[in-house]
Amino acid sequence: MSMCRICGGSVKEFLDFGRQPVSDAFLAPxxxxxxxxxxxxxxxCTTCTMVQQLEEVPRExxxxxxxxxxxxxxTAMRSHFEQAARHFLGTQLTGPxxxxxxxxxxxxxxxxxxxxxxVRHLGVDPAQSAAEGAAAQGIRVRTEFFEASSAAxxxxxxxxxxxxxxxxxxxxxAYADSVFAGAATLLAPDGIFVFEDxxxxxxxxxxxxxxxxxxxxxxxxxxxxxxMVARFGFELVDVExxxxxxxxxxxxxxxxxxxxxxxxxxxxxxxxxxxxxxDISSYEKFAAATRAVCADLVxxxxxxxxxxxxxxxxxxxxxxxxVANYCGxxxxxxxxxxxxxxxxxGRLTPGSHIPVRPPAAFSDPYPDYAVLFAWTHAEExxxxxxxxRDAGGKxxxxxxxxxxx
Ligand code: SAH
Ligand code: TYD
Ligand code: ZN
Numbered sequence: 001m002s003m004c005r006i007c008g009g010s011v012k013e014f015l016d017f018g019r020q021p022v023s024d025a026f027l028a029p030x031x032x033x034x035x036x037x038x039x040x041x042x043x044x045c046t047t048c049t050m051v052q053q054l055e056e057v058p059r060e061x062x063x064x065x066x067x068x069x070x071x072x073x074x075t076a077m078r079s080h081f082e083q084a085a086r087h088f089l090g091t092q093l094t095g096p097x098x099x100x101x102x103x104x105x106x107x108x109x110x111x112x113x114x115x116x117x118x119v120r121h122l123g124v125d126p127a128q129s130a131a132e133g134a135a136a137q138g139i140r141v142r143t144e145f146f147e148a149s150s151a152a153x154x155x156x157x158x159x160x161x162x163x164x165x166x167x168x169x170x171x172x173x174a175y176a177d178s179v180f181a182g183a184a185t186l187l188a189p190d191g192i193f194v195f196e197d198x199x200x201x202x203x204x205x206x207x208x209x210x211x212x213x214x215x216x217x218x219x220x221x222x223x224x225x226x227x228m229v230a231r232f233g234f235e236l237v238d239v240e241x242x243x244x245x246x247x248x249x250x251x252x253x254x255x256x257x258x259x260x261x262x263x264x265x266x267x268x269x270x271x272x273x274x275x276x277x278x279d280i281s282s283y284e285k286f287a288a289a290t291r292a293v294c295a296d297l298v299x300x301x302x303x304x305x306x307x308x309x310x311x312x313x314x315x316x317x318x319x320x321x322x323v324a325n326y327c328g329x330x331x332x333x334x335x336x337x338x339x340x341x342x343x344x345x346g347r348l349t350p351g352s353h354i355p356v357r358p359p360a361a362f363s364d365p366y367p368d369y370a371v372l373f374a375w376t377h378a379e380e381x382x383x384x385x386x387x388x389r390d391a392g393g394k395x396x397x398x399x400x401x402x403x404x405x
Pocket of ligand 1: 124127145146166173
């Protein structure tokens, strides 16, 4: 048993994916030797219920200056973050000279709406090349990791923040104590710290096992987040379910005692109780379902190859690193994967070394089957690539089970 990174309790391991690469560490062809691998395993804290990884990857390896992930590649995500920004502009950011800080601002997908509204803001993100994209649009960014020390520096130069917002980033940060200490220093007395991340309830319910990879150090649920924020002087005051990334929750937190929690908090806690999210047996079932999906996917791909069918991948997602490396999929089963991210094209997927090609390669010529690794964008991609199905092509989706579309 290892020790919980939040509360020091015992963490019981329930799923081991073995040696895995850093999920966004795409390789230059010819640069595959000495690839960094770590043991990707997850467990459940028997004290605070936080689901977490057992081995921590150094943060500079996951988020180097040339980190290739770009948030703005999806129309649905652009509209999601514009809505989030508009919501905050109409609620928390209405006082005189409000100040908003975003942790993990990436290419500015959320802050561009705040900036256009003329509201004082600051993005914090260590990924230099992504941050440069944000800065080029006039967004203020500090290229560094948010933690206690950088938060104190921001507070000293810009004053207190009315809103600290973060999407798909807080759960990536193992050193939660430092992040919350920073938030406590930076936040105005009546400010709110809002973060959204993939939801453990959706992951367990639908066997979204590929949501487990290095960057997702914690898999949050309402109960574990409530306990975590309370430990660091905050209170969970609202919870909202979001349809993005296969199901996420937005957690609104305030300094303890500052705001009355909405009924949603208790409702979500009750729902998690019914779902069995605090029972280790739920995770054991999830692990068994994961192994079954992998076996089915390998069987399908192997039989398609035996029939001489052409299969490629679509979406060189971080999630696909777990699928490819856990199930043992390489270029012999999937000769290439198409992806719209310029920073990933021409490179090889981590661990599995499948070449990444631009979406134009997809129709040149169309394959018989395509594994939809970017399944959280299924609607957008299937609509955009309608000609593939018109030509007789079939999508292979592996969550919640292996099926064809
Ligand atoms: N918010 C965006 C980006 C998520 S990817 C979205 O939802 O699409 C996670 C981002 O967090 C990366 O850009 C990474 O560089 C950044 N990040 C990782 N650790 C961080 C930290 N301690 N402080 C600020 N940003 C961090
Ligand atoms: P994302 O869903 O953020 O997944 P992860 O967090 O697992 O990396 O990434 C989506 C990937 O799919 C990204 O690399 C861009 C790619 N993509 C396309 O190639 N075409 C598209 O139309 C969309 C929406 C995404
Ligand atoms: Zn714990």
